[in-house]
Amino acid sequence: MGRLIRLDRTGHTTVAEWSAADPADAERALAAFAGELERGMIASVDRGEGRAEVVRELPLDADLVILRRPIAGG
Amino acid sequence: MAGAEAASAPGLPEAAALGWRREPASERTLRRDGRRWTAWTCWVVALFAAPGAALLWIEPWTFPVAALCFAHAWAVPSLQARRGARSVVPIGSERSAAGAAADRVALGLLADLAGHADRELLARTGLVRHRGRLGTWLVGEQGALLIRRRGRLPGRRVFCWCVRVADARELPAADRVAHLLLALREDEEGVATIANLAFSGARWRVARHLPPGGRAGLASA
Numbered sequence: 001m002g003r004l005i006r007l008d009r010t011g012h013t014t015v016a017e018w019s020a021a022d023p024a025d026a027e028r029a030l031a032a033f034a035g036e037l038e039r040g041m042i043a044s045v046d047r048g049e050g051r052a053e054v055v056r057e058l059p060l061d062a063d064l065v066i067l068r069r070p071i072a073g074g
Numbered sequence: 075m076a077g078a079e080a081a082s083a084p085g086l087p088e089a090a091a092l093g094w095r096r097e098p099a100s101e102r103t104l105r106r107d108g109r110r111w112t113a114w115t116c117w118v119v120a121l122f123a124a125p126g127a128a129l130l131w132i133e134p135w136t137f138p139v140a141a142l143c144f145a146h147a148w149a150v151p152s153l154q155a156r157r158g159a160r161s162v163v164p165i166g167s168e169r170s171a172a173g174a175a176a177d178r179v180a181l182g183l184l185a186d187l188a189g190h191a192d193r194e195l196l197a198r199t200g201l202v203r204h205r206g207r208l209g210t211w212l213v214g215e216q217g218a219l220l221i222r223r224r225g226r227l228p229g230r231r232v233f234c235w236c237v238r239v240a241d242a243r244e245l246p247a248a249d250r251v252a253h254l255l256l257a258l259r260e261d262e263e264g265v266a267t268i269a270n271l272a273f274s275g276a277r278w279r280v281a282r283h284l285p286p287g288g289r290a291g292l293a294s295a
Contacts, residue, residue: 007252009244011179042087044256050205052259054087068253069245070088073270074161074216074236 002060004029004043006036006067015067018060026060033058033065041067086257086264088240099266104208104222108231111274115151122147151279158234158273159283162214164200165247167285170215172247180248187252199291202255206262210295212288213258215250217272218265219280221295232280232292237269 004016015036016029037043037056044052044066045059058065089098097103126143129136163169165181184202185193192203201219204211209222209229216238222229239245239253257265273280281289 005183007180007183007245007249009174009176009246011176011246011249012183044260046259050259052256054085054260066252066256068239068256069242070240071086071237071253071257071265071268072088072240073268074238 002029002062002065004033004036004058004065004067006041007069012066020060029060030058036067040070042070043067084261086261086268088257089261089264089267092267096267099208099263101208104220104233104266107271108222108233108274115154115275118150119147122150151275152282154273155275155279156283158232158275159280159288161217161234161236161272162201162212162219162284162288163216164214164285164288164291165196165251166200167214167287170200170247171242171245171250174246176246177248180246180252184248184252184255187255195291195294199287199294201288201291202251203291203295204255204258204262206258208262208266211258211262212291212295213251213254214288215247218254218258218269219292219295220266221277221292230277231274232277233266233271234273234280235266235269236272237265 002018003014005012006015016032018025018029033043043055045055045062046064047053055065122143126140126147129140129143166172185196188196188202196202201212201214204213209220212219212221217234217236220233220235222231222233237254239250242250254265277292281292284292
C-alpha cells in the first residue's frame with residue numbers, strides 16, 4: 001500500500017493512497033500527484049540510510065511519498 | 075515501477091533554479107569560506123585591538139579609551155556569532171512557531187523521519203540531526219548548523235546557515251524542520267548552495283548564543 005502525503009498547515013494531509021493490485025487507485029494517485037507538482041510542490045521518496053530522492057513521477061512501488069514546498073535562503 | 079529511476083531528478087530543483095547566480099557548494103567552497111571567516115574575524119579583532127594596545131603603550135592613562143577598543147574587538151565577532159546562532163531556531167525555543175494545534179501531528183511525522191536514534195535528541199533539543207557527507211547538520215525551523223568533521227572526529231568549526239521554507243505561512247514548526255530535513259537528505263550540497271551563510275567559526279563561539287537545548291544538540295553532534 002502506497003501513500004502520498006502533503007506537508008501543510010494541518011501537519012500533513014493524505015492526498016492519495018494506492019495499492020499495486022488496483023489500477024484505478026494508481027490512476028487516481030498519478031493524477032493527484034501531477035496536480036500537486038503543478039501547484040509547485042516537490043516530491044520526495046525515502047531511499048534509506050538518511051537519503052531521499054526528488055521524483056517527478058510517482059513511484060508506485062514506494063510506501064511513502066512526501067510532498068513539500070520549495071525552500072529558499074533566509 | 076519501470077522508469078522510476080529516469081523519473082527521479084538528481085539534486086534539488088531549488089538549487090538548479092539558481093543557475094549561474096550561485097556557486098555550487100562543495101568541500102572546497104566550505105574550506106574557502108571557513109578560511110575567509112577566520113581571516114575576517116582576525117582582521118576585525120586586529121582593527122580594534124591594535125589601536126587600544128597602541129594607546130596603552132603611548133599613554134597608560136588612556137586606558138578607558140583602550141578598553142572601549144578592546145570591547146569592540148570582542149563585541150563585533152560575538153555579534154556575528156550571535157546572528158549565526160539565532161538563524162537556527164529550535165522547535166519550542168523563544169522564536170519558534172510551535173504552539174499550533176497541528177504541531178502534534180507534524181511532530182509525529184518529524185519523529186518518524188528522524189528515526190529512533192535521533193528522536194530523543196529532537197525531544198531534548200528541538201533540533202534534528204542529519205549525518206551527511208559534509209558533516210553533521212542540526213536542523214531548526216529557519217536554518218541549520220553544519221558541524222564539520224576532522225577525519226573521524228567532530229571538528230571545531232561550525233557553519234550557520236539561514237534557510238527556510240519559501241512560503242512557511244500557517245506551516246507548523248515541526249513541518250518547517252521536516253522540509254529542511256527532506257531537502258538535506260535529497261541533496262546537502264544543494265541546501266548549502268541555496269542557504270545563506272550567516273556565520274562560520276569555532277563551535278564555542280556559536281554555543282554561547284544558543285538556547286540550552288541548542289547547546290546540548292551542538293555538544294551531541
